[in-house]
Amino acid sequence: MKLPATFYRGSDVVSIARELIGKYLFTNIDGVLTGGRVVETEAYAHINDQACHSHLGRFTKRTRIMYEPGGVAYVYLIYGRYALFNIITNEAGKADAVLIRGLEPVEGIAEMQLRRGLSTVSTKLTAGPGLLTQALGINTSHYGNDVTGNLIWLEDRGDAVPPEQIRASPRVGIDYAGADAALPWRFRLEGSKWTSPAK
DNA sequence: GACAAGATCCCCT
DNA sequence: GGGGATCTTGTCA
Numbered sequence: 001m002k003l004p005a006t007f008y009r010g011s012d013v014v015s016i017a018r019e020l021i022g023k024y025l026f027t028n029i030d031g032v033l034t035g036g037r038v039v040e041t042e043a044y045a046h047i048n049d050q051a052c053h054s055h056l057g058r059f060t061k062r063t064r065i066m067y068e069p070g071g072v073a074y075v076y077l078i079y080g081r082y083a084l085f086n087i088i089t090n091e092a093g094k095a096d097a098v099l100i101r102g103l104e105p106v107e108g109i110a111e112m113q114l115r116r117g118l119s120t121v122s123t124k125l126t127a128g129p130g131l132l133t134q135a136l137g138i139n140t141s142h143y144g145n146d147v148t149g150n151l152i153w154l155e156d157r158g159d160a161v162p163p164e165q166i167r168a169s170p171r172v173g174i175d176y177a178g179a180d181a182a183l184p185w186r187f188r189l190e191g192s193k194w195t196s197p198a199k
Numbered sequence: 200g201a202c203a204a205g206a207t208c209c210c211c212t
Numbered sequence: 213g214g215g216g217a218t219c220t221t222g223t224c225a
Contacts, residue, residue, distance in 0.1 A: 042206070044206075052206095058222090060222070061221080061222095062220085062221065076206090077218095077219075077220060077221090078206065078207060078220090079204095079205060079217075079219080079220095080217075080218035080220065081218060081219080082207055099206060101206085124208095128208070129206070129207075130207050130208060131207090131208080140220095171206070172206070173206050174206060176204090176205085177206095196207090197208095
């Protein structure tokens with residue numbers, strides 16, 4: 001069952017990031033179905049979060065998509081190398097986002113290996129925000145894409161994760177955010193080896 | 200127009 | 213475990 005746009009329009013981005021653990025992310029790019037189970041996310045809030053690109057209402061060429069109603073993709077390039085995939089949440093003008101950081105491969109594994117240049121299946125396939133975008137074929141051309149469409153979408157397959165199996169911890173790589181770097185807004189599926197390697 | 204830094208990953212030691 | 217790759221973006225002049 002595909003997650004509807006209303007799923008992403010809720011006002012609490014932290015709850016949405018938590019609820020996305022155990023859901024499934026798919027792409028159908030270049031005519032190939034690839035995807036996996038979401039095992040790691042991070043929440044970024046428009047208000048009171050120095051780590052968020054839309055912090056202090058920053059509205060630029062890069063962040064403008066964040067101000068759309070929830071349910072669109074925010075894809076950007078980091079370190080000149082890796083595309084990172086976020087889902088915009090909340091209503092229009094409230095620029096919250098959830099970063100997808102780790103996937104457990106499910107569908108189209110051979111194609112994902114090809115895109116990643118790997119001859120074997122290992123956590124190098126999709127365990128990391130810059131890796132899973134490569135595996136799924138997501139790049140900056142998908143900026144602003146509808147995540148309830150036929151190219152990129154998420155599904156609930158009925159296998160919900162019990163709350164006690166979701167671990168919260170501080171977010172990764174945002175030391176510049178001062179006190180907000182300590183917020184426990186990173187969520188992981190306990191015991192999954194497909195979460196990103198950092199701390 | 201110039202410059203510093205980044206929500207990362209890979210390879211080498 | 214540590215450093216370099218690599219280029220877009222935001223900020224300031």
